[in-house]
Amino acid sequence: MIYNTPKELLSEIKHIMDLRDIPMKDLASRLNVSQQTVSKIFGKSNPQLSTVLQICEALNIAMDIKFVDNE
Structure with missing residues (x-):
């Protein structure tokens, strides 16, 4: 699938989380950050690649x- 914006990419990640029944709280725990930090990442919709x-x-x-040619 081709994603044209970081928001679309984050939406796909969120979809995967939903399919695997992984709430934001669990992702925050796995990343060793607060749930608020994870919410900000998904809310901003422009995370760094790292x-x-x-x-x-x-x-x-x-x-x-x-990478694909646009033509």
């Missing part, structure tokens, strides 16, 4: 990046 990678690691998922 933050997204930390979230993926905490959720035991990998991100596969593929």
Whole structure:
């Protein structure tokens, strides 16, 4: 799937969390941060790549990046 914004990427991560029944509270615990911090990450919708990678690691998922030509 092609994501055009960080918000779309975070939405997919949230979808995975929902499918696995992982609440924000549990993700916060896995990241060793407060639930408020996790809410801010998802609320801002513009996390750093390192933050997204930390979230993926905490959720035991990998991100596969593929560059495609727009034409």
